[in-house]
Amino acid sequence: MIRVLLTDDHTILRDGIRALLTLQPDLEVVGEAGNGQELLSLLEHTSADVVLMDCNMPVMDGFTTMGYLREQYPALRVLVLSMLDHENYVHRMLEAGAHGYVLKNADITEISHGIRTVAAGRPFLCTELGLDMLNKLVRTTVAVSEGSRLKTGDLSKRELEVLHLIAEGLTNAEIADQLFTSKRTIETHRQNIIEKTQTKNTAALIKFAVSNGLLGQ
Known part of the structure; x- marks a missing residue:
């Protein structure tokens, strides 16, 4: 059983995610937090395998929280669940120590798969982000190639x-x-x-x- 902590400042979203994850036989939501500070307090007495965390939160956001998690709970796996889809945010969170990134518009199947993937020690990027970054890489490579080719x-x-x-x-x-x-x-x-x-x-x-x-x- 994979123990999951939900961290997001929107209660309705947490309730919805919890309800959907409850339907997954191998996933168990063991706690919820509304921001990074609440998450750190929760971790003092709650054991978990994966934190499903937003990066844009009040009091203590995901970027700051990642620093504490990496230092205090290095074995804890973190899957970012966010509406922020720009590659700068993705890069910042992964650079800070997150193990995966999934957008909030992903379906529960992909979110569940992301939780299982990072829990198994592998990195995860949702399909939408992966395809978007791949397309940008291809366009950049073509542009550089065409720009360097002299006719x-x-x-x-x-x-x-x-x-x-x-x-x-x-x-x-x-x-x-x-x-x-x-x-x-x-x-x-x-x-x-x-x-x-x-x-x-x-x-x-x-x-x-x-x-x-x-x-x-």
Whole structure:
């Protein structure tokens, strides 16, 4: 039997969660608290395996409470139950020591599964949060990839010519002679190429050009 402590400042929500958890044969609600301070007082005389706790509470919120729980009850598992779905709140609570995070709009099946998961020593993130974070990660990865990929059209025909000659090891003066232009013009082209490719020096520029297939154009 997994012993659960409910900690939330909304009595109606606690009553609803307690009623639903009572239907789970392996879960037992052994106490309730309206904030972190009440929870710590309750733990002085009530043994539990998992605390189901909100992070936005009066008197002592979940963020502060986590510090005391980690220090005084390191074996106690904590599953956050909150309406706060921004990744900053999730990260803060997990960083503070929470073992899982589930949103209040999750159904009792997912909440119960979260309690069992953290009680077994494994981390838990509800489906909605997990999918949202995964989608954000994919979008960020794609954006970074697309942002770092230089298209041929980003360099002018003359800049591509200069890039090829730079890769061949020619100096600005030698490139100017070969392209029948001034050294100052080549220096300008080189600077523009470096700015467009966001590289710092010739070696980095050539490496970037090779990696992005620019020398094959």
